[in-house]
Amino acid sequence: MTPYRISFAGAGRVAGTLCQELCEKGHKIVQIASREGENGTSLVKTCYAEWIDNLNFNIPCDIIIVAVPDNALKEVLTGIKCADDTTVVHTAGSYGLEIFPDVIRKKGVFYPLQTFSKGRKIDFSNVPVFLEASDNEVMELLKSIAYTITTSVYESDTDKRRMLHLAAVFACNFSNHMFTLAKHICLKTCYDFDVLKPLIKETVNKALEYTPEASQTGPAVRNDTETIKKHLELLSFSQEMKKIYIELTDSITELYRIK
Amino acid sequence: MTPYRISFAGAGRVAGTLCQELCEKGHKIVQIASREGENGTSLVKTCYAEWIDNLNFNIPCDIIIVAVPDNALKEVLTGIKCADDTTVVHTAGSYGLEIFPDVIRKKGVFYPLQTFSKGRKIDFSNVPVFLEASDNEVMELLKSIAYTITTSVYESDTDKRRMLHLAAVFACNFSNHMFTLAKHICLKTCYDFDVLKPLIKETVNKALEYTPEASQTGPAVRNDTETIKKHLELLSFSQEMKKIYIELTDSITELYRIK
Numbered sequence: 354m355t356p357y358r359i360s361f362a363g364a365g366r367v368a369g370t371l372c373q374e375l376c377e378k379g380h381k382i383v384q385i386a387s388r389e390g391e392n393g394t395s396l397v398k399t400c401y402a403e404w405i406d407n408l409n410f411n412i413p414c415d416i417i418i419v420a421v422p423d424n425a426l427k428e429v430l431t432g433i434k435c436a437d438d439t440t441v442v443h444t445a446g447s448y449g450l451e452i453f454p455d456v457i458r459k460k461g462v463f464y465p466l467q468t469f470s471k472g473r474k475i476d477f478s479n480v481p482v483f484l485e486a487s488d489n490e491v492m493e494l495l496k497s498i499a500y501t502i503t504t505s506v507y508e509s510d511t512d513k514r515r516m517l518h519l520a521a522v523f524a525c526n527f528s529n530h531m532f533t534l535a536k537h538i539c540l541k542t543c544y545d546f547d548v549l550k551p552l553i554k555e556t557v558n559k560a561l562e563y564t565p566e567a568s569q570t571g572p573a574v575r576n577d578t579e580t581i582k583k584h585l586e587l588l589s590f591s592q593e594m595k596k597i598y599i600e601l602t603d604s605i606t607e608l609y610r611i612k
Numbered sequence: 613m614t615p616y617r618i619s620f621a622g623a624g625r626v627a628g629t630l631c632q633e634l635c636e637k638g639h640k641i642v643q644i645a646s647r648e649g650e651n652g653t654s655l656v657k658t659c660y661a662e663w664i665d666n667l668n669f670n671i672p673c674d675i676i677i678v679a680v681p682d683n684a685l686k687e688v689l690t691g692i693k694c695a696d697d698t699t700v701v702h703t704a705g706s707y708g709l710e711i712f713p714d715v716i717r718k719k720g721v722f723y724p725l726q727t728f729s730k731g732r733k734i735d736f737s738n739v740p741v742f743l744e745a746s747d748n749e750v751m752e753l754l755k756s757i758a759y760t761i762t763t764s765v766y767e768s769d770t771d772k773r774r775m776l777h778l779a780a781v782f783a784c785n786f787s788n789h790m791f792t793l794a795k796h797i798c799l800k801t802c803y804d805f806d807v808l809k810p811l812i813k814e815t816v817n818k819a820l821e822y823t824p825e826a827s828q829t830g831p832a833v834r835n836d837t838e839t840i841k842k843h844l845e846l847l848s849f850s851q852e853m854k855k856i857y858i859e860l861t862d863s864i865t866e867l868y869r870i871k
Contacts, residue, residue, distance in 0.1 A: 366829075422834065422836075423831075423836055423838065423839055424836060424838060447839050447842055447843075466807060466808070466810070466811055467810060467811055467814060468811060468814055468815055468818065468827075468829045468830075469829070470818060470822070470826075470827060470829070473818065475814065476810075479810050480810050481803075481807045481810065505807070505810075507803070507807075509801075513801040513802070513803070515842065515846060516797060516798075516800055516801045516846060517798065517801055517803065517807070518839075518843075519797055519843045519846050519847070520794045520795075520797035520798040520801075520808060521794070521808070521811055521830075522830050522831065522832075522843065522857075523790045523791075523793045523794035523797060524790065524791055524794035524808045524811055524812050524815070525811050525812070525814075525815040525829065525830065526828065526829060526830030526831075526832060526833070526864070527790045527856075527860050528787040528790040528791060528794075528812070528815060528816075529815050529818075529819055529824050529827055529828055529829075530824070530828065530832075530860055530863065530864050530867075531782045531783065531786045531787040531790060532782075532783060532787060532816075532819045532824035533824040533825050533828065533867070534782045534863075535779045535780070535782035535783035535787075536779075536823070536824060536825075538775060538778055538779035538782060539775075539776065539779040541775055542768075542772040542775045542776055542779075543772065544740075544766070544772070544776065546823070548725060548740040548764070548766075548776070549725070549779060549780070549783045550820055551725070551726060551735075551738050551739050551740065551764075552725055552726055552727060552780055552783055552784050553783050553784070553787070553816060553819070553820060554816070554820070555726060555727055555734065555784075556727055556783070556784040556787060556788050557787075557791075557812060557813070557816045559727065559729060559732065559788075560788055560791045560812070561809055561812065561813070563729075564795070564805070565788050565789070565791035565792040565795060566792050566795075567729075568727075568729060568788055569785065569788055569789065569792065570625075570727045570728070570729070570784065570785060570788075571727075571780075571781050571784065571785030572682075572781065572785075573781075573785060573789075574785070575681065577681075577682055577683060579682065579683060580682055580706050580777075583706055583774065584706075584777075584778050584781065587774060587775060587778050588778070593862070593863055593866065594863075596859060597786075597859055597860065597863060598781075600855060600856055600859050601786050601789055601856065603852070604789065604793075604852055604853075604856060605785070605789050607852065608789075608792070
């Protein structure tokens, strides 16, 4: 493995997880630029890096990974000062190379398809990383780095990556919200969220081992209108959840009717 | 453990899984009543039971477990012929004791909160089972049987069980449908559903280890209107999925705004 000199802009969830992973795999973390002192200072300690509170990357490095909130991305990229031969990449699913200022010549995207939470260690070994690059040399650098943390590396253009990001919203954010709503309903009985955990585990195991389509159960897929009617009555405490129930039931019914 | 003599009405997913589990735990499966020859005959072989194609349970048993589709439940319960001292229970989340005909004196509900698929073995050891009974003696019998397959046994009235069943629809059926929709979007790129699997695993691990509320990520919870706008444009291929996206994004935004 070639160890690279890697700097970071950002010290949030994505930057923190990625930075620690790359550090553990033997890369040299050079500088971490971050406004928020706490995240940044704790990260530089773990990764033996230097903390800077501006975007002036004045110590030479091979690559700067910019992992900041989407709405700050353009501003941060524009503010970066670094050597001409330094590659700069961002980690956003929804943006491509067009967001970089022209002065950055060597640029790319390093998008890990995963959900990150602060302080939570991820098993990176099979997390897919989708790469885009301004030229072959940058692509080779990105691949070389990506393969040190995962076996699952893909070249991807912006359109595909955007679509994957959208898929991830359904697979992760929306499914997780279903768990939240289920918990909310569960707490209306005297039972704890724990009673739903074996069900959630089995739901996911089944969807991943078979396919989600083949695993679908419940009143909607068996067109059990009596139960659906009863459920809608039970949901009278929340018009919003009732709307969601109707929408998703229609969507399931429609899907399995066509098939 | 007291081995009981147990008969089944139904040989579908719930009946099949439960029947095999009870058989493996040392209970005697007596008769299995089922119209569909194939499920029933294969189940009687595995469980050394007798198959009957009617509801005349003419061999003495302690309990008959009725696990049939909800829309057939009333008819099946009404058709059952058995000894007066035999307990009859159903496994439906949405029905209580009111669905039994008056002639059945000893009755109850044995509701395992889990998703069942044909031929799929479940780890029953911590699957919660919710029990309701017409009298104490029946409740003791149900508990005694339930504790042979799981450590998680609860007494529950019909109202609570109905609410749990509704919670299960969100936790299982709707979350699984999110995986199906995500897969659908994913296949619009050249990538396989496999690229979403590490994300789905981590989503669930996180929700179960922390809480789903604390684990929520994505554009909705961080109120990233730019990304949401882009996603809605990408969803122009499906008005239905667009509606679901809007509904769930509103629901997430609302939840985390209030908190």
